[in-house]
Amino acid sequence: MAPKVLISDKLSPAAVQIFKDRGIDVDFRPDLGKDKVELLKVIGQYDGLAIRSATKATEKIIGAATNLRVIGRAGIGVDNVDIPAASKKGIIVMNTPFGNSITTAEHAISMMMAVARQIPEANASTHAGKWEKSRFMGVELTGKTLGVIGAGNIGSIVIDRAQGLKMKVVAYDPFLSEERAVEIGVEKVQLDELLGRADFITMHVPLTDQTKNILSEENIAKLKQGVRIVNCARGGLVDEAALAEALKSGHAAGAAFDVFAVEPATESPLFNLPNVVVTPHLGAATTEAQENVALQVAEQMSDYLLTGAVQNALNMPSVTAEEAKVMGPWIKLAEHLGNFTGQMTDEPIKAINILFDGEASEMNLKALTAATVAGIMTKANPDINMVSAPVIAKERGIKVSTTKQDQSGAFEGYVKVTVVTDKRERSVGGTVFSDGKPRFIQIKGINVDAEIGAHMVYTTNEDMPGIIGTLGTTMGANDVNIANFTLGRSEAKGEAIALLYVDEPVPATAIKALEDTGLFQQVKPLTFNV
Numbered sequence: 001m002a003p004k005v006l007i008s009d010k011l012s013p014a015a016v017q018i019f020k021d022r023g024i025d026v027d028f029r030p031d032l033g034k035d036k037v038e039l040l041k042v043i044g045q046y047d048g049l050a051i052r053s054a055t056k057a058t059e060k061i062i063g064a065a066t067n068l069r070v071i072g073r074a075g076i077g078v079d080n081v082d083i084p085a086a087s088k089k090g091i092i093v094m095n096t097p098f099g100n101s102i103t104t105a106e107h108a109i110s111m112m113m114a115v116a117r118q119i120p121e122a123n124a125s126t127h128a129g130k131w132e133k134s135r136f137m138g139v140e141l142t143g144k145t146l147g148v149i150g151a152g153n154i155g156s157i158v159i160d161r162a163q164g165l166k167m168k169v170v171a172y173d174p175f176l177s178e179e180r181a182v183e184i185g186v187e188k189v190q191l192d193e194l195l196g197r198a199d200f201i202t203m204h205v206p207l208t209d210q211t212k213n214i215l216s217e218e219n220i221a222k223l224k225q226g227v228r229i230v231n232c233a234r235g236g237l238v239d240e241a242a243l244a245e246a247l248k249s250g251h252a253a254g255a256a257f258d259v260f261a262v263e264p265a266t267e268s269p270l271f272n273l274p275n276v277v278v279t280p281h282l283g284a285a286t287t288e289a290q291e292n293v294a295l296q297v298a299e300q301m302s303d304y305l306l307t308g309a310v311q312n313a314l315n316m317p318s319v320t321a322e323e324a325k326v327m328g329p330w331i332k333l334a335e336h337l338g339n340f341t342g343q344m345t346d347e348p349i350k351a352i353n354i355l356f357d358g359e360a361s362e363m364n365l366k367a368l369t370a371a372t373v374a375g376i377m378t379k380a381n382p383d384i385n386m387v388s389a390p391v392i393a394k395e396r397g398i399k400v401s402t403t404k405q406d407q408s409g410a411f412e413g414y415v416k417v418t419v420v421t422d423k424r425e426r427s428v429g430g431t432v433f434s435d436g437k438p439r440f441i442q443i444k445g446i447n448v449d450a451e452i453g454a455h456m457v458y459t460t461n462e463d464m465p466g467i468i469g470t471l472g473t474t475m476g477a478n479d480v481n482i483a484n485f486t487l488g489r490s491e492a493k494g495e496a497i498a499l500l501y502v503d504e505p506v507p508a509t510a511i512k513a514l515e516d517t518g519l520f521q522q523v524k525p526l527t528f529n530v
Helices: 013-021 036-045 059-064 083-088 101-117 119-127 153-164 178-184 191-197 240-249 287-307 321-344 365-377 388-395 467-477 508-516
Strands: 004-007 025-028 048-051 070-073 092-094 145-149 168-172 200-203 227-231 252-257 276-278 349-358 399-405 413-421 425-432 438-443 446-451 455-462 482-489 495-502 520-527
Touching: 004 013, 004 036, 013 025, 013 287, 036 059, 048 287, 059 083, 070 287, 083 092, 092 287, 101 119, 101 153, 101 200, 101 227, 101 252, 101 276, 101 287, 145 153, 145 191, 153 168, 153 178, 153 388, 168 191, 240 252, 321 365, 321 413, 321 425, 321 438, 321 520, 349 365, 365 388, 365 399, 365 413, 388 399, 438 495, 446 495, 455 467, 467 482, 467 495, 467 508, 508 520
Parallel strands: 004 025, 004 048, 048 070, 070 092, 145 168, 145 200, 200 227, 227 252, 252 276, 349 399
Antiparallel strands: 349 413, 413 425, 425 438, 438 446, 446 482, 455 495, 455 520, 482 495
């Protein structure tokens, strides 16, 4: 029986035809995504669900999707998909990460021009039969300083276009290397410097714990007088109320927003203010972009349903169906190793070196490498997957190297990941046991045997009595249950480490309590997608 796909949002007719041409039974119901009751009723009939942003693939919908194997999002953002619920049920979630990059970058440039010359208000005034030439005094872009927050795929395109307009560009991006900054011709600065220097600021970062309210009330107060703010990335990056006050006071001269903290945005503190340009999340709304992402998602879903091949998956490695059976645990290990080093590294990464030993060296190293790099970069961008991670690492000037060697020790195979920054090198090694479970076996050259859990705490200290008691007592006092406890040391009285696998996220009070003892050089809560 042919696989059956439901398209519940508006998608290009050419995408519908791709499914049909490849022998897939497709139901094109572009308004179904708005009807939660009907979607819940019929979703169990389908192997695949192709969506844009209107359909909400919630835990309830996924729970009713008894046959669903893949959800394909035509676009990059997957805020409307409950990925943990899909993963738990074995449903692959795919997106199309590069189909609308140019379109979004062009929209940001357009919005910047519009707010610089007050075009929307001047247009409305002229349509109303007025001729208010002296009212709409604008500013040139040439010679102005553009501050770009986030110099990844879309941000780098904006930088290129802005340089063509003869703007001076400064960028804040913790993961932008000095080499990459030189390559794209941008001056790398810290956030406070950008806020104080930029005449225009545009944001191109995902919404994460690190970027949420990156333009907070406190940071908005640091802005240069007369700055203009552009946000075509994600709602929630800017404190809209605080920016509205800055606009009213004249501290900020204008703003252009395509995204809002709450969408659909029927109201906002920014609405109806002078020289504020707003659009209804049009960043990807061009004919070319809509066509590109629609065709991409149709091809990707068809490939998976017909051959088992996985591309641009957010919750599964991109490997062939045959490889997945053998490599699954090793890919998960590579992801965990990368995620460990990524969470431990706050400064820009210059290089990633991966050693594959024994059994691991005979596998699909491209997939293992991609999983490692994706794990490292997830901290910076949760949308990164195995396909996009190597591309983004290359864009940012991060050198990725791999080494193969024959079995060299007691393990049939292992993987060791080393991350290099200007300040240090950090390494972690792991293997897969016979039960199929990944384990950490070495951290900072210290041998360990650590089971990997969703919530962990990593500490470093001088080897001395009382450390175990302090860790156990502090966790207990904060109602945190320890599932597993692993210790390691370089030598007696030397450097020591501990890894605690706990049942739930560790509260900040527990971390602070450990730090306040003065016994630890480092205390770090970690999370892993197990």
